[in-house]
Amino acid sequence: MPLIVQKYGGTSVGTPERILNVAQQILDSQKAGNRVVAVVSAMAGVTNQLIELADQVSRGNQPTNREMDVLLSTGEQTTIALCSMAINAMGGKAISLTGAQAGIATDREHTKARISNITPDEVHRLLDDEHIVIIAGFQGKSPEGRITTLGRGGSDLTAIAMAAAIKADLCQILTDVDGVYTCDPRVVLDARKIDEIAYDEMLEMASSGSKVMQSRSVEFAKKFGVRFEVRSSLNNNPGTIVTEEHPNMEAVVVRGVSIEREQAKVTIENVPDSPGVAARIFQAVSDAGVIIDMIVQNVSKTGKTDISFTLHRSDLTKAEETLNPLVEELGNSVFIETTKGIGKLCVVGIGMRSHSGIAAQMFSALADNGINIQMISTSEIKTAVTIDESQLDKAANVVHTAFNLSSES
Amino acid sequence: MPLIVQKYGGTSVGTPERILNVAQQILDSQKAGNRVVAVVSAMAGVTNQLIELADQVSRGNQPTNREMDVLLSTGEQTTIALCSMAINAMGGKAISLTGAQAGIATDREHTKARISNITPDEVHRLLDDEHIVIIAGFQGKSPEGRITTLGRGGSDLTAIAMAAAIKADLCQILTDVDGVYTCDPRVVLDARKIDEIAYDEMLEMASSGSKVMQSRSVEFAKKFGVRFEVRSSLNNNPGTIVTEEHPNMEAVVVRGVSIEREQAKVTIENVPDSPGVAARIFQAVSDAGVIIDMIVQNVSKTGKTDISFTLHRSDLTKAEETLNPLVEELGNSVFIETTKGIGKLCVVGIGMRSHSGIAAQMFSALADNGINIQMISTSEIKTAVTIDESQLDKAANVVHTAFNLSSES
Numbered sequence: 001m002p003l004i005v006q007k008y009g010g011t012s013v014g015t016p017e018r019i020l021n022v023a024q025q026i027l028d029s030q031k032a033g034n035r036v037v038a039v040v041s042a043m044a045g046v047t048n049q050l051i052e053l054a055d056q057v058s059r060g061n062q063p064t065n066r067e068m069d070v071l072l073s074t075g076e077q078t079t080i081a082l083c084s085m086a087i088n089a090m091g092g093k094a095i096s097l098t099g100a101q102a103g104i105a106t107d108r109e110h111t112k113a114r115i116s117n118i119t120p121d122e123v124h125r126l127l128d129d130e131h132i133v134i135i136a137g138f139q140g141k142s143p144e145g146r147i148t149t150l151g152r153g154g155s156d157l158t159a160i161a162m163a164a165a166i167k168a169d170l171c172q173i174l175t176d177v178d179g180v181y182t183c184d185p186r187v188v189l190d191a192r193k194i195d196e197i198a199y200d201e202m203l204e205m206a207s208s209g210s211k212v213m214q215s216r217s218v219e220f221a222k223k224f225g226v227r228f229e230v231r232s233s234l235n236n237n238p239g240t241i242v243t244e245e246h247p248n249m250e251a252v253v254v255r256g257v258s259i260e261r262e263q264a265k266v267t268i269e270n271v272p273d274s275p276g277v278a279a280r281i282f283q284a285v286s287d288a289g290v291i292i293d294m295i296v297q298n299v300s301k302t303g304k305t306d307i308s309f310t311l312h313r314s315d316l317t318k319a320e321e322t323l324n325p326l327v328e329e330l331g332n333s334v335f336i337e338t339t340k341g342i343g344k345l346c347v348v349g350i351g352m353r354s355h356s357g358i359a360a361q362m363f364s365a366l367a368d369n370g371i372n373i374q375m376i377s378t379s380e381i382k383t384a385v386t387i388d389e390s391q392l393d394k395a396a397n398v399v400h401t402a403f404n405l406s407s408e409s
Numbered sequence: 410m411p412l413i414v415q416k417y418g419g420t421s422v423g424t425p426e427r428i429l430n431v432a433q434q435i436l437d438s439q440k441a442g443n444r445v446v447a448v449v450s451a452m453a454g455v456t457n458q459l460i461e462l463a464d465q466v467s468r469g470n471q472p473t474n475r476e477m478d479v480l481l482s483t484g485e486q487t488t489i490a491l492c493s494m495a496i497n498a499m500g501g502k503a504i505s506l507t508g509a510q511a512g513i514a515t516d517r518e519h520t521k522a523r524i525s526n527i528t529p530d531e532v533h534r535l536l537d538d539e540h541i542v543i544i545a546g547f548q549g550k551s552p553e554g555r556i557t558t559l560g561r562g563g564s565d566l567t568a569i570a571m572a573a574a575i576k577a578d579l580c581q582i583l584t585d586v587d588g589v590y591t592c593d594p595r596v597v598l599d600a601r602k603i604d605e606i607a608y609d610e611m612l613e614m615a616s617s618g619s620k621v622m623q624s625r626s627v628e629f630a631k632k633f634g635v636r637f638e639v640r641s642s643l644n645n646n647p648g649t650i651v652t653e654e655h656p657n658m659e660a661v662v663v664r665g666v667s668i669e670r671e672q673a674k675v676t677i678e679n680v681p682d683s684p685g686v687a688a689r690i691f692q693a694v695s696d697a698g699v700i701i702d703m704i705v706q707n708v709s710k711t712g713k714t715d716i717s718f719t720l721h722r723s724d725l726t727k728a729e730e731t732l733n734p735l736v737e738e739l740g741n742s743v744f745i746e747t748t749k750g751i752g753k754l755c756v757v758g759i760g761m762r763s764h765s766g767i768a769a770q771m772f773s774a775l776a777d778n779g780i781n782i783q784m785i786s787t788s789e790i791k792t793a794v795t796i797d798e799s800q801l802d803k804a805a806n807v808v809h810t811a812f813n814l815s816s817e818s
Contacts, residue, residue, distance in 0.1 A: 016462060053425060061497070067494045078480060082480065084476045085472040085477075085480075086466040086467070089470040
């Protein structure tokens with residue numbers, strides 16, 4: 001009998017009513033002839049309420065990560081009990097397990113622990129006993145038996161790691177979208193749901209704005225070869241299968257277009273082109289906790305160079321404050337220039353490896369429509385540009401059309 | 410350095426503000442030179458919210474006890490994290506433990522588990538490392554590692570059992586009253602706080618209406634010789650010490666007066682006085698889940714007898730429905746009579762063992778004030794009567810005065 005792991009996010013289990021819907025879906029999956037393990041998140045809003053309580057008792061101090069994990073893990077624990085009760089009330093046979101009970105061992109990095117190992121003996125035992133097993137996402141236990149949480153996207157990670165550990169036939173990530181689209185359908189009206197996408201493509205889409213899933217879960221799935229499906233919990237439509245790449249996939253040169261808004265750019269001009277300077281700059285930015293995205297350095301002219309990078313607009317002030325003393329140290333002629341109102345556009349596809357001219361085709365399409373390109377960055381399967389944010393939606397449509405993404409592949 | 414266990418109930422930790430007060434009290438206890446373990450309950454109201462959620466997803470079905478425990482235990486888990494955070498925010502060093510992490514092993518009776526064993530290694534380790542240890546009350550784990558809860562009064566039980574396991578020098582039950590009183594101070598205005606009371610007296614007081622604590626916690630304390638103090642979390646007044654009896658205690662003949670309202674009485678008249686009939690009656694009532702209190706049977710006249718018992722008014726209908734078929738079976742002359750509006754009054758004191766005439770003194774006091782006694786039941790250290798509920802407050806004052814309970818012992 002096929003074994004499937006389903007993951008339901010916080011919105012899907014956000015109210016008692018929705019929990020009953022989820023229970024029905026799980027029972028339907030079982031009736032369709034599957035053994036089912038469901039991983040669930042905290043009810044939408046609960047985590048924020050708990051953080052609010054933590055703030056109130058901490059009086060301006062940062063709570064310890066260890067206690068934060070004890071607190072936040074109650075969110076998923078509540079959901080597993082309620083989901084099991086709902087299934088049992090409908091005549092099913094469900095049992096809940098916390099992360100620790102499900103055998104999810106992690107390191108000691110509270111609030112952002114990594115799964116080190118899964119011992120799914122109890123899960124197997126319950127499945128053999130014909131139970132539906134409901135597992136708390138986002139949590140595990142440290143070697144000392146402390147409660148840990150996995151950080152953002154942790155419930156997806158739990159589902160994928162559990163699917164790997166119990167050798168599930170399929171892992172379904174149930175969410176509030178129908179799958180992965182060729183572009184954000186709110187921007188490109190004829191965007192199409194992708195039937196199948198390679199892990200690497202999914203990773204590039206995720207890291208450039210298509211936030212269906214966190215990159216780490218996709219990376220984990222890739223590492224352990226877990227085939228998974230992103231699909232809607234609100235209807236019964238097939239979703240997008242994320243899987244290992246196979247030769248047929250290369251026929252499609254561009255899989256999708258992703259966009260990212262609210263970006264900003266920092267350019268440091270006239271940087272001495274000597275070893276170690278770039279390292280100092282990016283170390284300082286990283287130490288300040290600023291996450292940067294694209295980095296571009298032009299060729300050196302007369303021993304000086306310009307270094308640019310992009311980052312989220314909300315981090316701009318912090319980055320400037322961090323870099324100002326460093327820039328002063330580098331000499332009089334060095335200065336910082338910052339620009340807000342930047343958007344990022346990427347085309348992604350493993351077919352790009354074996355096809356040339358994709359970048360040229362993309363740049364032409366943008367140029368033909370009067371859209372000026374500011375920065376360019378490429379990887380083997382991705383071409384990214386930054387443009388003026390006000391032109392981002394138009395650019396997405398233009399590029400989507402240029403690669404004919406709205407027709408069936 | 411003395412080791413104390415403190416227990417804070419749901420009202421004491423009912424808001425973030427109150428949690429900060431509790432944190433301050435715990436820190437004060439530590440500064441006063443103690444090592445401190447604190448057992449905390451769920452924030453007031455949280456347990457009811459969780460039960461409400463369970464009802465909503467169970468659609469009229471009874472949730473399984475196992476899942477109920479997974480759900481309810483999140484209440485205390487939230488409090489331990491918040492208390493630890495509050496202490497840490499004030500510069501203390503606290504760590505939280507769930508019941509399972511604190512080594513509290515129970516049987517498998519979900520929602521009303523019994524503690525089978527405590528392995529407090531982790532508690533000792535943390536204490537040795539100069540931590541304040543915050544333990545979730547009301548919960549433990551079954552032999553299979555499932556989450557269990559201890560039922561009503563469970564947090565008191567956790568505190569007392571933990572105090573026994575770690576050989577604490579004192580266990581403090583912090584609550585919203587100042588201690589145990591010679592009578593309910595809302596009824597008897599000159600009721601006095603008792604400085605010291607024997608376990609057996611506390612048990613008799615608890616089982617006859619003075620609901621400061623559940624009997625099971627007191628029984629546990631008696632069994633393991635845990636000396637504990639009931640005191641207020643709202644002020645710094647000394648409370649009532651509950652301890653093993655010692656000869657000095659017998660000097661006080663009556664320790665206190667307890668009252669219980671909303672009682673009802675069932676009398677079955679003309680019951681055949683043959684072996685097994687009483688057993689059948691009380692087995693039937695017990696099977697129906699009705700909790701009965703006093704039982705009185707008068708001497709048999711002509712092979713027939715009357716059996717009376719008291720119970721809470723809210724259980725009266727259920728008891729009648731249960732007994733009607735049985736009474737019919739017993740013969741035509743047997744019939745049931747029920748009375749509502751009954752109150753119960755007890756005087757309790759281990760000194761009664763060595764003093765005669767207490768019952769007579771009590772009955773005289775009531776008679777002198779025109780209060781008619783309906784039923785009488787006595788034990789070695791208690792004399793209980795039922796009277797008309799409307800006379801209960803007057804009776805309590807009369808008896809309290811008769812035994813001179815308002816003066817210092």
